[in-house]
Amino acid sequence: MENLASQTAGEEKLLIVNSCAVTAEAxxxxxxxxxxxHKEDPSLKIVLTGCASERNPEQWKDLPGVSKIVSNIKKLSPKEWGLKETQSYPAPQSRRTRALLQIQQGCDHSCTFCVIPQGRGKxxxxxxxxxxxxxxTLIEAGHKEIVITGVDIASWKEDNDRLGKLCRxxxxxxxxxxxxxxxxxDPELLAPNTSDPDLWELIEHEERFVPYLHLSLQAGSTxxxxxxxxxxxxxxxxxIIExxxxxRPNFAxxxxxxxxxxxxTDELFDxxxxxxxxxxxxxxxxxxxxERPNTPAAKMPSVPKKIRQERAKDVRLLGQKHCQEFLTQFVGQEVSVLFETEEKGMLxxxxRFRLEPETARKGISGExxxxxxxxxTENELFGHLILNTQKFTEILTGTKxxxxxxxxxxxxLIAADLGPEIAALAIKRFRAVAPVGEEITTEQLKETLAGVLExxxxxxxxxxxxxxxxxxxxxxxxxxNGTGKTTTSGKLAAQFALSGKKVFLAAGDTFRAAAVEQLQTWGDRAKVPVITGKMGGDAASVAYDALDQAIKAEADLLIIDTAGRLHNxxxxxxxxxxxIRVIKKLDPEAPHSVLLTLDAxxxxxxxxxxxxxxxxxxxxxxxxxxxxGTARGGIVxxxxxxxxxxxxxxxxxxEKLEDxxxxEAKLYAKGLVGLEDHSEELSEPEETPALEEKKQAEVDIQVLETKADEAVAEEASNAESDSDKPAEASEQANEPAISKEEKKEPPAKKGFFRSLFK
Incomplete structure (x- = not known):
């Protein structure tokens, strides 16, 4: 309608209202x-159509601003909008990334609650x-998804063909x-005795037929x-559901x-x-x-409106529970999303999908x-963009x-976070390997890119x-916060302790209880002392006390975890x-290293x-x-x-200690482009008491990492002391000895992660 109306001559402002009669609220x-x-713009010309105005045009024609009522049968006719029937018109520019394609109108059924047949006809x-x-036409306009619509799409027929053959x-x-x-x-089209076998064939075997059905269910009581x-x-x-x-296990x-x-009754609702x-x-x-006027259901004994609302609320809560359970199974998976904006889209x-708030690379609407x-969450998935490896194959395989x-x-290459400079250098190398007009193989691509990266x-x-x-x-x-800084501190401490070094840990992020707990678990399992302070206390005091104790114990390494609240x-x-000022009072050269953790x-x-x-x-x-897996590592x-x-x-x-x-540049470059398989698990090291404790620590740490990601404690507003001298005494940490049997070199290195190329 909008497309047809836009072709008419004249500059008058037009508003088309497509009314609905399913509920009184609509x-x-x-x-x-x-x-x-009409109140906002009295000059607006309002054209009304849809089921509500079709059923009772007299109730609608006198509304302010309504200049015309168009019947459902005629609303898609060019003639109704002052156009020639035989003339061709430009394709409609949909406001949605998913295009709606109507295949039928009207309904032949007589559900006792429904007024649609009165408004839409046969x-x-x-x-x-x-x-x-x-x-x-819709595909030429750029749409990647088409949604088949109609009042009762299950009723579509042409000769002996039903909906399944149309979709095919x-x-x-x-x-x-x-x-x-x-x-x-309508579930009838998929029921055992009335099903459309061609539609079932698509549902079960056609990948382009999305794994989703919306059933006109209405009730679960016989x-x-x-x-x-x-x-x-x-x-x-x-x-149908089974x-x-x-x-298709993920079928929605x-x-x-x-x-x-x-x-x-209560029993029937149950x-x-x-x-x-x-x-x-x-x-x-x-x-x-x-209640809809002139329907059989409106004459039946009614349920009080309060009870209707309560039952609707109960069912919605049940649906929310099932929705979150369904969505949770996608966590950790790589999936395709049709983006509706730069930030959100649909599987x-x-x-529903939304990019994580701090994601740098955005989506492309319509792609x-x-x-x-x-x-x-209970109704939405969150995640990050990853490199579409299929595009490399499409771009390069057998292509000149x-x-x-x-x-x-x-x-x-830029989308893989390699950056424009490296991407430009790689393209320059590709020109040398395979000049314009010649073919380049995937292996040539990988070898060239690996060389540039190394x-x-x-x-x-x-x-x-x-x-x-x-x-x-x-x-x-x-x-x-959230880059894995605390986890990495614990892993480094455990690795050096297992190799025979005397290590201390300092919990300098005094505002996050989960971070302190996480560090203590690493320390307990690796038998590394962890110096902590009061929650919300002075982090400098913790660092000072930790260094003081480490000096007295002649420790080899002190790792100080710090806060990371960049919003302040x-x-x-x-x-x-x-x-830094405080620890220099004990060692003028400290800190000897400052390592920044970055989340790829x-x-x-x-x-x-x-x-x-x-x-x-x-x-x-x-x-x-x-x-x-989530990040391909090009940012390095x-x-x-x-x-x-x-x-x-x-x-x-x-998650593991050896991860x-x-x-190493060469291994990293090869792993990044997939020249070697670096995704395999490490072979199990020889079992030792220390290794058994390490494995148990990994289980505990995985639980704590989840807590640390979700719970960031509120920052305390304590005023810091004007003096550089530490003002608070930190809690003492016992220093258990590490036995010779528990001293072990860190596991041997093996590749890194999944590559840019599958």
Missing amino acids: ERQARQAIRKA ARSLSKAEIIAQAG AILEAHPNLPRLRLSSI LILKRMKRRHSPEDVTY RTRKA IGADLIAGFPTE ETFASLSKWKIPFMHVFPYS PEFA ILQVKITRA IDEDTLEALEDE ETLKPVEAPFILQEDKKPHVLLMVGV KNTLMEELAKM VTGQNALDQVRIFRELVQVTGLIITKLD AALASGDAPLPVHYVGFG LRPF
């Missing part, structure tokens, strides 16, 4: 919208040829359509369904449900609630029953991109090099060296500066973090964490190619 909102629009199907042509014809006619989805469908004159039973729904989930189900239908509990439907649209399973799911290919490849990364490859003449070597760990930069700067997931944001922390403190080296190359690059000492790519490894 009609109220339509009337309210009309009145509001079922009428568009021809298959017309539908396929419209689908082509659309997919065969348009092999470049990534996704085809159905809107609400008797209530009969009184509604629905054509399916609870047993039919059980069959069959879909058997074929949505459903409409009416709560408090006339004659619904029957529906029990059915819903069994079906575990994640996407529920729940409505309290709304094929109809699950299907790969993401890694990091967490789930031309300018378009090189440009597309450069874009993908050349870039080699200058920053630097093992972390413990200065033996320092007793202790003081290591200050800095970084933003001035406070953090003062805290770090005071900590943050992508290009890592560059900003390096700049900020170098302004706060004299950073001497980097540790890159969270390279276990970008860091290495920047101004005054810092040495990279370690990379972390997993923190010294950085």
Whole structure:
């Protein structure tokens, strides 16, 4: 309608209101919208259409601003909008990334609660040829997903063909359509005795047919369904859900449900609630029953409105529980998302997705991109963009090099966080390996890119060296909260302790209880003393006491964990500066190392973090964490190619102790491009008492890491002492001896993480 109306001559302002009559609330909102629009702009010409105005045009025609009422049958006719029927018109520009394709109108059924047949008339199907042509127009307009819509799409027919054959014809006619989805469908079309076998074939075996069905369910009680004159039973729904989930385990189900239908007793509602509990439907649209005039249900004994509302609330809460359970299974998975904006989109399973708040790389509206799911709420998934490795294959496999290919490849390399400088250098090398007009193989690509990366990364490859003449070597760990700083501090302490060094830990992040608890667990399992202070207390006092005790114990290494609250930069700067001033009273050369932990997931944001922390403190080296799949690690190359690059000492790519490894440029470069398989688990080291304790520590740490990520304690507003002398006494930590049997070299190194290329 909007597209047709926009083709008419004239400059008058037009508002089209497509009214709904499913509930009384829907009609109220339509009337309210009309009145509001007219009040804001009295010159606005309002054209009204839809089921509500179709049923009772006399009640609507006198609303302020309404100039015309168009029937449902005529609203898509060019003639109704003053256009010629035979003329062709530009494709509609949808405001949605998912295009709606109507295949039929009207309904032949007579559900006792429904007024739609009164407004839409008998079922009428568009021809298959017309539908396929419209689908082509939508695809040409750039849509990656088409949603089949209509009043009762299950009723679509052409000769002996039903909905399944229509969907198959659309997919065969348009092999470049990534996704085809159905809107609400009558379960009768999928029930055992009335099913469409062609539709089931698509559901079970066609990848482009999205794994989602929205069932027009309405109730889960046999008797209530009969009184509604629905054509399916609870047993039919059980069959549909079990069959879909058997074929595709992540298959999602949505459903409409009416709560408090006339004659619904407590027992009948319990029957529906029990059915819903069994079906575990994640996407529920729940409505309290709304009386519609001239329907059989309106004459039945009614349920009090308060009870309807209460039952609707109970069902919604059940649906929220099932939705979160369904979404949780995606955490840790890589999935495709059709982005509706730069930040949010939708999975094929109809699950809503949103990029994590601090993600640097954004999505592209209308594009299907790969993401890694990091967490789930009760109704939404969160995650990060990952490199779409399929695009490399599409760009390069059997392709002759031309300018378009090189440009597309450069874009993908930048998207992998390699940065524009390295991407440009790589493209220059590709030109030398395979000049324009010649083919380049995937192996040539990998070898070339690995060479560029190794050349870039080699200058920053630097093992972390413990200065033996320092007793202790003081290591200050800095970084933003959530980068794995505390975990890395614990892992370093455990690794050096297992190799025979005497290590102390200081819990300098006094505002996060979870961080202190996490560090203490590492210390307990590795038999490393952990010096702590009062929650919200002076971090400098903790550092001072820790260094004092480490000096007296002739320790080899003191690792000081610090806070990372960048949202209060001035406070953090003062805290770090005071900590350094205080420990210099005991050792003028301390700290001997300042290592910054960076989360590879943050992508290009890592560059900003390096700049900020170098302004706060004299950073001497980097540790890159969270390279276990979500991030592909290209940010390391970008860091290495920047101004005054810092040495990279370690990379972390997993939960285990041995997953923190010294950085090696050659292995890293090869692992990044997939020349070697670095995703295998390490072979199990020889069992020792220390190793058994380490494994138990890993279990405890995984639990604590979750707590640390979710719980950031509120910052205390304690005023710091004007004196540099520590004002508080820290809690003493016992120093258990490490036996010779427990001293063990860190595990041997092996590759890093999954590559840019699958």
